[in-house]
Amino acid sequence: MNAHVKLANQQLYTTKSYINGEWVDGDGGKTFDVTNPANGEVIAQVADLGRPEVARAIDAADAAQAGWAAMLAADRAKLLMKWYDLIMAAQEDLATLITAEMGKPIKEARGEVAYGASFIQWFAEEAKRIYGDTVPQHQADKRIVVIKQPVGVVGSITPWNFPLAMITRKLAPGLAAGCCCVARPAELTPLTALALAELADKAGFPKGVLNVVTGSDSSAIGKELCENEKVKKITFTGSTRVGRILIEQCAPTVKKMSMELGGNAPFLVFDDADVDAAVEGAIACKFRNAGQTCVCANRIYVQSGVYDEFAEKLAKAVAKLKVGDGMDESTDIGPLIHDAGLQKVQDHLDDATSKGATIIQGGEKSDKGGTFFTPTVVKDMTQDMQIAQEETFGPVAPLWKFETEEEGIRLANDTIFGLASYYYTRDIGRAWRVGEALEYGIVGLNTGIISTEVAPFGGVKQSGLGREGSKYGIDEYLEMKYMCMGGV
Numbered sequence: 001m002n003a004h005v006k007l008a009n010q011q012l013y014t015t016k017s018y019i020n021g022e023w024v025d026g027d028g029g030k031t032f033d034v035t036n037p038a039n040g041e042v043i044a045q046v047a048d049l050g051r052p053e054v055a056r057a058i059d060a061a062d063a064a065q066a067g068w069a070a071m072l073a074a075d076r077a078k079l080l081m082k083w084y085d086l087i088m089a090a091q092e093d094l095a096t097l098i099t100a101e102m103g104k105p106i107k108e109a110r111g112e113v114a115y116g117a118s119f120i121q122w123f124a125e126e127a128k129r130i131y132g133d134t135v136p137q138h139q140a141d142k143r144i145v146v147i148k149q150p151v152g153v154v155g156s157i158t159p160w161n162f163p164l165a166m167i168t169r170k171l172a173p174g175l176a177a178g179c180c181c182v183a184r185p186a187e188l189t190p191l192t193a194l195a196l197a198e199l200a201d202k203a204g205f206p207k208g209v210l211n212v213v214t215g216s217d218s219s220a221i222g223k224e225l226c227e228n229e230k231v232k233k234i235t236f237t238g239s240t241r242v243g244r245i246l247i248e249q250c251a252p253t254v255k256k257m258s259m260e261l262g263g264n265a266p267f268l269v270f271d272d273a274d275v276d277a278a279v280e281g282a283i284a285c286k287f288r289n290a291g292q293t294c295v296c297a298n299r300i301y302v303q304s305g306v307y308d309e310f311a312e313k314l315a316k317a318v319a320k321l322k323v324g325d326g327m328d329e330s331t332d333i334g335p336l337i338h339d340a341g342l343q344k345v346q347d348h349l350d351d352a353t354s355k356g357a358t359i360i361q362g363g364e365k366s367d368k369g370g371t372f373f374t375p376t377v378v379k380d381m382t383q384d385m386q387i388a389q390e391e392t393f394g395p396v397a398p399l400w401k402f403e404t405e406e407e408g409i410r411l412a413n414d415t416i417f418g419l420a421s422y423y424y425t426r427d428i429g430r431a432w433r434v435g436e437a438l439e440y441g442i443v444g445l446n447t448g449i450i451s452t453e454v455a456p457f458g459g460v461k462q463s464g465l466g467r468e469g470s471k472y473g474i475d476e477y478l479e480m481k482y483m484c485m486g487g488v
C-alpha cells in the first residue's frame with residue numbers, strides 16, 4: 001500500500017519483482033527498505049530476492065529467448081514504441097518516483113524520464129536496421145554472407161543516480177536486438193525500475209522477455225548473473241571498483257560485457273574562452289544531480305589569464321543555487337544519496353584545505369541537515385589532492401590554475417579514468433589539438449552537457465568497455481556470423 005509517494009496512477013507503485021510476467025515476492029518473504037534521501041522516510045519495503053529467485057528469472061528469460069529472437073524486428077519495434085508512449089504518458093509519476101527514491105530535483109527527474117525514453121524510441125528504430133553484408137568471394141565456387149544475431153539472455157546491473165535512464169539505455173538496445181533481459185536495479189532506487197516493468201507489462205511484452213529482480217544482496221545477485229551459463233552478456237553501469245569484480249566473475253564463462261564505469265572529468269578553460277559561457281557550462285556540468293553523475297566535471301583547470309575572472313564569476317553563480325527537497329520546483333541542489341556520499345565530499349574538502357586549497361563559496365553541510373551540502377567552489381588546488389584522483393560525486397567545483405596548452409592537456413589526462421572531458425576555447429586550431437589530445441571517450445567543446453541518445457556514450461582507459469546509444473549501441477547485443485557457401 002502506497003502512503004508515501006503521491007502518484008496519479010497508483011499501479012506504478014509496486015514493491016514486488018517482475019519475473020516471467022508475474023509479480024513475485026522473495027522466497028522467504030523478506031523485504032528491504034527504500035528511503036527518501038531528503039528526509040530519511042521509509043517510502044517502500046521491496047521484495048528481497050536471492051540467487052534462487054534470480055536463477056528462476058534467468059530460466060524464464062532463457063525459455064522466452066528463441067521466440068523473442070524470432071519475432072519480426074518490426075513487431076519488436078512496435079512493442080518498444082508502445083512502451084515509449086506509456087512511459088512518456090507517465091512522465092510526471094515516474095519523475096516523482098525518481099525524486100522520491102534518489103532525491104534529484106523534480107525538474108531534472110522529468111528530464112531523466114524523457115532522456116531515458118529517448119533510448120527506447122531510438123532503438124525501436126534501430127531494431128529494423130540490423131543489416132548484414134555480402135562479401136566478394138575468395139574462390140569462384142564460394143559465396144559469403146554476414147548476418148547478425150542476438151547474443152542471447154542479458155543480465156543488467158545499474159546504479160542509483162539515474163534510476164530510469166541507466167536501465168533503458170541497456171534494455172532498449174538489448175530488447176531491440178532480440179535479447180531477453182534480467183535487470184537488477186540498485187537497491188537504493190528499485191521503485192522506478194519496477195514502474196518501468198509495470199509499463200512494459202501493459203505494453204504487452206511476452207512473458208519472460210523483460211524481468212526485473214530486486215534485492216539487497218547485490219553481490220549474490222551479481223554472482224548469479226555472472227556465473228549462470230544461460231546469461232550470455234552482462235551489461236553494467238557503476239563504479240570501476242565493481243566493474244572489475246564483474247569482469248573477473250564473467251571470465252569463467254567468457255561472457256560478453258559492456259562496462260560503463262567511473263569517471264573523473266576535467267573541465268579546461270583557456271585564456272581565449274568565452275568566460276561567461278564557460279561559467280554557465282561549468283554550472284550545468286558540475287552541479288547536475290548535485291554533482292552525482294559520472295560525467296560531472298570533477299577537476300576544473302583554468303588558464304592563468306582568466307583564472308581570477310572565472311573563479312569570481314563561478315562563485316557568484318554558485319551562490320545563487322538553491323539547496324532543498326527535490327519535490328520543490330525551485331530546488332537546484334537536492335540531497336546526496338546517503339551519509340557515505342556526504343562524508344566523501346567532506347573528506348575531499350578537508351584534504352584539499354589541509355594541503356593549501358581555499359574555499360571561496362559554500363564548503364559546509366547545509367542548514368537543512370541530513371545529507372544536504374552547500375554547493376562549493378574551492379581554488380588553489382594541486383595534483384596531490386584526493387579530488388585530483390577520485391570522483392567526488394558531490395557539489396564541489398575545485399579550481400586549478402595552468403599556464404600552457406600542453407600543461408593543461410597533461411593535467412587533464414593525469415588519471416586512470418577516461419569517460420567525459422570538457423574544454424572552452426574560441427581558437428579553431430586549439431579546438432582540434434586539444435580535442436584530439438584528450439584521452440576520453442566523450443569530449444565536450446564549449447558545452448557542459450553532452451548527454452544524448454544519438455551519440456556513442458562510453459569511456460576509455462578504466463572508465464569502461466563498449467558504447468551505449470547511437471547507431472553503435474545495438475552492436476553490443478549482437479553476434480556476427482558469416483556463412484560460407486561452396487559448390488556454387
Ligand SMILES: NC(=O)c1ccc[n+]([C@@H]2O[C@H](COP(=O)([O-])OP(=O)(O)OC[C@H]3O[C@@H](n4cnc5c(N)ncnc54)[C@H](O)[C@@H]3O)[C@@H](O)[C@H]2O)c1
Binds near residue numbers: 161223262
Ligand atoms: N559510465 C557511466 O555511464 C556511469 C553512469 C552512472 C554512474 N556511474 C558510476 O557509478 C558510480 C556510482 O554509482 P554506484 O554508487 O551505484 O556504483 P556501484 O558500483 O557501487 O553500484 C552500481 C550497481 O552495482 C551494484 N553492486 C555493487 N557491488 C556489487 C557486486 N559486488 N556485484 C554486483 N553488483 C554490485 C550496486 O548495488 C548497484 O546496483 C560512480 O563511480 C559513477 O561514476 C557510471
Ligand SMILES: O=C[C@H](O)CS(=O)(=O)O
Binds near residue numbers: 161162292293294450
Ligand atoms: O551518471 C552517468 C550518466 O550516464 C549521466 S548522463 O545523463 O548519461 O550523461
